[in-house]
Amino acid sequence: MRKSRTICSVNPFNYQGPIVPARLIDRGTELDELQTAAANRVAVRLAAPRRFGKSSLLEAHVAAMRDVGHRAVRVDFSKVSTVGDVAVRVARAYRELPAEPGRSVSRWAARLGVTATAAGVGFTVTPQTPRPAADEARAALLSLLDAPRALHESDGELTVVCFDEFQDLLVADDALDGLFRSVIQHHGEAAAYVFAGSQPSLMRALFSEYERPFYGQARPLELSTLPLDEAGNDIEALLGAEGLEADGAVDELLAFTGGHPQRTILLAHHLYELLDRGEDPEHPAAAAVNFALRDTADALQALWDSFDRNERVVLMALSDGQAPTGSIVAGEHRIPRSSLQEALDRLVADERHVQRDASGRPYLLDPLLAEWLRRR
Numbered sequence: 040m041r042k043s044r045t046i047c048s049v050n051p052f053n054y055q056g057p058i059v060p061a062r063l064i065d066r067g068t069e070l071d072e073l074q075t076a077a078a079n080r081v082a083v084r085l086a087a088p089r090r091f092g093k094s095s096l097l098e099a100h101v102a103a104m105r106d107v108g109h110r111a112v113r114v115d116f117s118k119v120s121t122v123g124d125v126a127v128r129v130a131r132a133y134r135e136l137p138a139e140p141g142r143s144v145s146r147w148a149a150r151l152g153v154t155a156t157a158a159g160v161g162f163t164v165t166p167q168t169p170r171p172a173a174d175e176a177r178a179a180l181l182s183l184l185d186a187p188r189a190l191h192e193s194d195g196e197l198t199v200v201c202f203d204e205f206q207d208l209l210v211a212d213d214a215l216d217g218l219f220r221s222v223i224q225h226h227g228e229a230a231a232y233v234f235a236g237s238q239p240s241l242m243r244a245l246f247s248e249y250e251r252p253f254y255g256q257a258r259p260l261e262l263s264t265l266p267l268d269e270a271g272n273d274i275e276a277l278l279g280a281e282g283l284e285a286d287g288a289v290d291e292l293l294a295f296t297g298g299h300p301q302r303t304i305l306l307a308h309h310l311y312e313l314l315d316r317g318e319d320p321e322h323p324a325a326a327a328v329n330f331a332l333r334d335t336a337d338a339l340q341a342l343w344d345s346f347d348r349n350e351r352v353v354l355m356a357l358s359d360g361q362a363p364t365g366s367i368v369a370g371e372h373r374i375p376r377s378s379l380q381e382a383l384d385r386l387v388a389d390e391r392h393v394q395r396d397a398s399g400r401p402y403l404l405d406p407l408l409a410e411w412l413r414r415r
């Protein structure tokens with residue numbers, strides 16, 4: 040429903056990538072924990088499923104740390120595939136720090152082709168700046184990563200460094216965590232580190248496997264779904280600020296998403312759009328779900344294609360609320376229950392799509408995948 044509108048504004052619900060700190064719903068406790076850990080120079084490992092708001096939380100932490108006078112950066116390692124990529128990402132992020140006495144960040148940044156542009160720090164590969172060879176990239180990393188120590192020696196101040204998608208380092212080189220550790224273990228008072236990653240099992244492997252360099256090195260922090268009350272209030276406030284009223288639709292959306300962070304905002308985005316267009320469907324929440332399914336159908340299909348038959352049977356059963364390894368499902372598909380159990384165990388161990396609730400019952404993490412399956 041639409042009140043009188045004075046200005047035409049952009050949809051306030053950004054559902055792609057990190058959001059601005061002012062738009063963060065909840066996460067006050069997590070920010071407090073990060074702040075305390077930084078004050079005590081305790082490293083934190085932030086593990087959560089994809090799209091649960093890790094990068095958004097890190098951005099808010101960086102902003103909060105800067106507000107109280109610390110230096111802070113987020114280094115995004117998503118999809119790095121070579122050691123050169125890793126060095127470039129670090130150089131790009133550390134360019135935002137003040138120049139340290141040795142100016143090694145700016146010198147390496149120039150050699151790696153990372154340039155400061157009017158719009159921020161860019162990256163150009165010109166014929167003069169080919170992608171660095173692995174040895175040079177390693178030398179760059181050893182020097183770049185030490186910038187917080189050099190800065191601390193000159194002014195005694197703290198640098199907060201958030202490594203996002205940290206596990207992707209291992210794609211570039213599966214011993215790169217050792218190189219990182221060899222430098223940052225000497226940072227003591229100079230820096231406080233947060234390691235975030237979206238594949239929980241891989242993150243755990245990095246930090247919990249005895250033989251890995253970061254074994255036992257970081258305090259775990261997990262991100263759960265958004266609290267429904269607070270999410271509902273914030274979404275209604277944003278709609279209200281635009282002169283839009285959703286009546287009960289926001290509560291219905293939240294009941295559908297269960298507080299899944301990105302799915303909640305994606306649906307709020309579509310709800311905003313249809314209210315803003317002046318559409319007045321009988322069931323706005325259901326209409327928003329339809330729009331979201333239309334947008335995500337290709338991605339869901341591609342995901343679906345990646346599962347084997349037994350996994351698909353388990354996923355369909357979960358979406359229908361059936362016992363995935365029970366005799367009904369096994370009989371219907373003529374698959375031994377033990378094979379379904381193996382498929383379920385695989386999906387649960389993988390953690391990306393199926394998790395167990397507090398009472399141990401498996402459920403689908405993505406409410407849109409569940410709905411897409413129910414509509415098959």
Ligand SMILES: Nc1ncnc2c1ncn2[C@@H]1O[C@H](COP(=O)(O)OP(=O)(O)OP(=O)(O)O)[C@@H](O)[C@H]1O
Nearest residue numbers: 054055056064089090091092093094095300301304
């Ligand atoms: N606390 C939150 N408040 C409001 N929106 C959120 C919150 N957390 C996540 N979101 C929504 O989820 C989207 C994805 O967030 P973000 O990119 O921070 O997650 P991520 O865990 O880093 O995802 P990825 O696994 O893709 O890297 C955001 O664009 C936003 O719409």
Ligand SMILES: [Mg+2]
Nearest residue numbers: 093094095203
């Ligand atoms: Mg992210």
